[in-house]
Amino acid sequence: MPVMHFRVRWPDNSELNCYSPSLVIKDFLTPGERYPLGDFMNRSREALNIASERVRAKYGFACSSAMDQLAELEARAQIFSTTPDAQIEVLGFEE
Template sequence: MPVMHFHVRWPDQSETRCYSPSLVVQDFLTPGQAYELPDFLGRTREALGIASERVRAKFGFACSQAMDQLGEIEHIAARFADRPDARVTVLGFD
């Protein structure tokens, strides 16, 4: 399966390189786009869930790395949960 990474900038201007075991994340996120935090979380949950299920379909087991990545994204996002104007910017894919 084609692995990809996506880079995001958080509301505090820190950046994270995120992992996906599938290119499906490109269907949910657009480079240069800033998403409201709840929208970003919903999109990444769905994209990484689909990616993990694609791994299951091909190899017979879900992708633990995708779920670990989602956990890290949710952990970082929790720091900004009390900020109604919090936005996450997708910087790009590689």
């Protein structure tokens, strides 16, 4: 399966390089776009769960790396959960 990395910028201007085991992330996020925190997390959850299930369909087991990435995003999102109008910017993709 093609691996995809996507880079995001958080409300504090920190950046995070993220992992997806599938190109499906491109169907949910667009480079240069800013997403409200909740929307970004909903899109990331759905995309990473789909990607993990694609790994399961091909190899017989879910992708633990995709679930680890989702857990990291959830933890970071929690930090900004009380920040008014928190937005996440998608900086780009790397295949």
